Structures are given as C-alpha cells and as structure tokens.
Amino acid sequence: xxxxxxxxxxxxxxxxxxxxxxxxxxxxxxxxxxxxxxxxxxxxxxxxxxxxxxxxxxxxxxxxxxxxxxxxxxxxxxxxxxxxxxxxxxxxxxxxxxxxxxxxxxxxxxxxxxxxxxxxxxxxxxxxxxxxxxxxxxxxxxxxxxxxxxxxxxxxxxxxxxxxxxxxxxxxxxxxxxxxxxxxxxxxxxxxx
Numbered sequence: 001x002x003x004x005x006x007x008x009x010x011x012x013x014x015x016x017x018x019x020x021x022x023x024x025x026x027x028x029x030x031x032x033x034x035x036x037x038x039x040x041x042x043x044x045x046x047x048x049x050x051x052x053x054x055x056x057x058x059x060x061x062x063x064x065x066x067x068x069x070x071x072x073x074x075x076x077x078x079x080x081x082x083x084x085x086x087x088x089x090x091x092x093x094x095x096x097x098x099x100x101x102x103x104x105x106x107x108x109x110x111x112x113x114x115x116x117x118x119x120x121x122x123x124x125x126x127x128x129x130x131x132x133x134x135x136x137x138x139x140x141x142x143x144x145x146x147x148x149x150x151x152x153x154x155x156x157x158x159x160x161x162x163x164x165x166x167x168x169x170x171x172x173x174x175x176x177x178x179x180x181x182x183x184x185x186x187x188x189x190x191x192x193x
Contacts, residue, residue: 053079055162055177057155060147070094071147073154077177083168083191089178097182098124098154104172105161108188119167122160125153 059074076090102121109119140146161167162177169190175182 051081053077053081053084053162053168055155055158057151057158060151062142062147069142070096071142071150073151075158075177077162081168084174084178086178091177091180093176095124095150095154097176098157100182100184101161101172101176102157104188105167105170108170108172119161119164119170122157124157125150 054077056076057073058076060071062069062071064070072092072094074090074092076088077084077086078088080087102124105119105121109121141150158177162173167173171186171189171191174191175186
C-alpha cells in the first residue's frame with residue numbers, strides 16, 4: 001500500500017504495511033527481491049532446521065498403591081540449541097515436578113529486573129480435586145482419559161516455557177529437562193553458554 005509520509009525533514013511517497021513507514025523519494029522504487037538469494041535445492045528445503053527444540057511427553061505410567069499412587073510421564077527433548085548441554089535427553093517427571101518448575105520460574109521473574117525481562121509463565125492443567133474424592137465410582141485422576149488430557153496440557157505447558165528465549169537461560173528449566181533427579185536445593189541462576 002502506498003501513501004504519503006511526512007515528518008520533520010521527510011516528505012514524499014512511502015510504503016506502509018510494515019512495522020514503520022519507510023520514506024522514499026519520488027524517483028525511488030521499492031525493490032522486494034531478496035538480497036543475495038540463491039535457488040533452494042532439496043537438501044536445503046528438507047534438511048534439519050537451523051535451530052530446533054522439540055519436547056514430547058509420552059508413556060504415562062501410574063505407580064504406587066493406595067494413597068501413594070501417582071502418574072509419571074516421560075519427557076524426551078531433542079535440540080541443537082547451544083545453550084543446552086545435552087542434545088537428546090529423556091527424563092521422568094510427575095505433576096508435582098511441573099508445579100515446582102512453574103513456581104521456580106514465577107519466583108525468578110519477580111526478581112529485581114522483572115519489569116525489564118519477565119517470563120510470563122502459562123498455567124498448568126488443573127489439579128482435578130473433584131476427581132480425587134473417595135466416593136466416586138471411577139478411577140478419578142488415574143483414568144486413561146484424564147491422564148491423556150493432562151499429558152496434552154503438560155506438553156503444551158512445557159513447550160511454551162521451553163520456547164521462551166528468557167526461560168531457556170534458566171537453570172531450573174535445564175535441570176527439569178535434562179537431569180534425572182531435580183536438585184531442589186539448587187542455587188537459582190542463569191545458564192551460561
């Protein structure tokens with residue numbers, strides 16, 4: 001879309017539709033060709049992406065007996081981002097571990113520089129307290145349909161967190177995704193490349 005832009009020291013036709021107007025003289029024509037573009041071959045089009053981070057949750061298992069029952073999920077992470085020490089990892093986590101990660105990230109984002117660099121932590125899928133009532137005639141939180149629904153919610157949660165560029169620097173996220181055991185006495189901080 002072409003229009004006119006005028007401001008201090010600038011007047012003439014301008015191109016709108018981008019983030020900011022670009023003033024051009026009457027004799028200048030916008031060139032939309034890519035700079036140094038080369039034809040793309042099949043290896044470029046179907047090769048691995050330059051940077052990727054994939055996290056899948058699978059194989060939920062219910063362990064324990066009676067009131068000590070809980071569900072454990074396997075998390076597989078694959079990446080080529082240099083900030084992560086492992087490029088492929090698989091760990092087992094339960095819902096309370098996801099709660100721990102959420103609380104750690106929220107605490108870190110309330111630090112001194114929170115108004116400048118804040119990580120907006122998405123909500124976890126609900127606790128489903130009604131499903132845990134003893135007089136229900138079903139398996140409650142251990143029903144396959146509930147476990148599958150929670151698994152999908154946890155996968156959305158962790159992918160949103162891990163995709164956030166500021167969260168990728170947090171030590172708690174690295175521990176959550178790559179260490180077999182979470183050290184809850186760790187010193188919060190940033191990961192350095």
